[in-house]
Amino acid sequence: MPFDAQTTAAAARRTSPDPRPVGLWLLGVAGMVWIMVALGGATRLTGSGLSIMEWAPLSGALPPLSEAEWNRLYALYQTIPQYALVNQGFGLAGFKGIFWLEWTHRLWGRLIGLAFALPLAWFWLRGQIPAGTKGRLLLLLLLGGLQGAVGWFMVASGFEADRTAVSPYRLVVHLGLALGLYAALLWTGLSLLRPxxxxxxxxxxxxxxxxxxxxxxxxxxxxxxxxxxxxxxxxxxxxxxxxxxxxxxxxxxxxxxxxxxxxxxxxxxxxxxxxxxxxxxxxxxxxxxxxxxxxxxxxxxxxxxxxxxxxxxxxxxxxxxxxxxxxxxxxxxxxxxxxxxxxxxxxxxxxxxxxxxx
Known part of the structure; x- marks a missing residue:
């Protein structure tokens, strides 16, 4: 009977999917989240986070492609307190300077979503998700989408009267969720790679x-x-x-x-x-x-x-x-x-x- 148990365990190991590709993928996504946290810090420190006043998950992936679109976005920015109290009169060139950093920050977030969702679907359809991890991976996908919504919730607080920056409470929620997502990705990836x-x-x-x-x-x-x-x-x-x-x-x-x-x-x-x-x-x-x-x-x-x-x-x-x-x-x-x-x-x-x- 012990021999049969060992044989069964060995056969299960041979037929179960190799966890290493999934573990390496998760560590790669965690690295992208790390970069996202750094980009978020740069965006905050340069006052760039309020430069984009629209929440457009799909169309916002493209930058302004005409001078008319640049002027439209700049006119929107001129309606918030940050412009009137901090950046009044810095012109379209100044606006472009802060716009590009925030746009890059949001684009990187979209790329993280694709870098997680597309390989997840590929591994799933090929039956390469290790046993016991499907639920966790779906939860990570949900948390990633939630992080985008929380990010907009944070940014929107900066448009309120007399505010020149986002709410510190919403900022901490946004940061905390990013760190939680990063920790979960890192821990899951390590668990698949290191016994x-x-x-x-x-x-x-x-x-x-x-x-x-x-x-x-x-x-x-x-x-x-x-x-x-x-x-x-x-x-x-x-x-x-x-x-x-x-x-x-x-x-x-x-x-x-x-x-x-x-x-x-x-x-x-x-x-x-x-x-x-x-x-x-x-x-x-x-x-x-x-x-x-x-x-x-x-x-x-x-x-x-x-x-x-x-x-x-x-x-x-x-x-x-x-x-x-x-x-x-x-x-x-x-x-x-x-x-x-x-x-x-x-x-x-x-x-x-x-x-x-x-």
């Missing part, structure tokens, strides 16, 4: 450390969304103190108290600094523990990579603050945040417990 490693006595405690670091990284990134949303990085451009104080004056000045967490510049920036510092300490602690307790291998390298990534990101964050958020450095800081999240997920994946046999 669980042989268990090690130190895995369980290290997994707890890395999990804590991963949650702190995610919290710091969402807190960074509020920093971006209310432009809190343009104030308190010193480090490590804020206006000579560890905790800035006026931390609790807004009522009700919860608004300080999302709308009060000193509190929002302090919270981002605090969460980033805690995430860095947790990641470095996990890297040190892995260095001392794990043998050479993928799990050890992943934990050390997490420590290196968090050091790079922390340095970029300080530089971005001290230089008063230049667009190129702010974009790099946002892109590197995804690198830290990637390193945390790769380390957590390498330390995961093997599945119990059923």
């Amino acid at each position: 669980p490693a042989a268990p090690h006595p130190a895995f369980a405690s290290l997994r707890r450390q890395v999990k804590a670091a991963a949650w702190l990284v995610a919290a710091a990134m969402l807190a960074g969304g509020f920093v971006a949303g209310i432009k809190a990085g343009l104030d308190y451009n010193t480090f490590p103190l804020m206006d000579g104080r560890l905790v800035p004056e006026g931390y609790w000045r807004l009522e009700p108290a919860w608004r300080n967490l999302t709308a009060n510049i000193p509190a929002v920036q302090f919270n981002h600094r605090l969460l980033a510092t805690l995430a860095a300490l947790a990641a470095l602690g996990a890297a040190l523990a892995a260095w001392r307790r794990l043998p050479p291998g993928a799990a050890r390298r992943a934990c050390l990579g997490l420590g290196a990534a968090v050091c790079l990101q922390y340095g970029l964050g300080i530089a971005t603050l001290l230089l008063v958020v230049p667009a190129w450095l702010g974009t790099l800081h946002q892109a590197c945040a995804v690198l830290v999240l990637t390193a945390a997920l790769v380390a957590l994946h390498a330390l995961r417990a093997p599945r119990r046999p059923t």
Whole structure:
């Protein structure tokens, strides 16, 4: 009977589809989402996100093809507060400068949709979807479509009276959904490509450390969304103190108290600094523990990579603050945040417990 069971398992492996092509495809789409997050940061930092005032999922894939169309879109832009209060009189040439970045951002989102939907249909029709992943892939497709709708929901908030930027709350929802989609793509792809490693006595405690670091990284990134949303990085451009104080004056000045967490510049920036510092300490602690307790291998390298990534990101964050958020450095800081999240997920994946046999 044991021989029959082994034979059956071997036959199942031979007849089941190879998961590697699907895993590589998912990692490729995750890479495109990473680029999308960086493009979103550049769009926000340059004030380009409100330059396209129409939601046209199909026809919007084409840029303006005539001078009349350029003038029509520019006239639409002139009706919103951002033009009147920030960019008044910068002319059609100035409008084109911000338009192209937002158009590229939206085009890249459409390309991500195609890069996911078309191969999904191809793998599905050919019977190459690994067992147990069809539901997850359909959910990822749904989340991708939802992200486009949430993006427009965010942009539309910037057209309201007296606004020159989008709602920070909607910005954080948009960012959070993008990060969740990226994490799901990365984790699913890794799971199809990398079987669980042989268990090690130190895995369980290290997994707890890395999990804590991963949650702190995610919290710091969402807190960074509020920093971006209310432009809190343009104030308190010193480090490590804020206006000579560890905790800035006026931390609790807004009522009700919860608004300080999302709308009060000193509190929002302090919270981002605090969460980033805690995430860095947790990641470095996990890297040190892995260095001392794990043998050479993928799990050890992943934990050390997490420590290196968090050091790079922390340095970029300080530089971005001290230089008063230049667009190129702010974009790099946002892109590197995804690198830290990637390193945390790769380390957590390498330390995961093997599945119990059923």
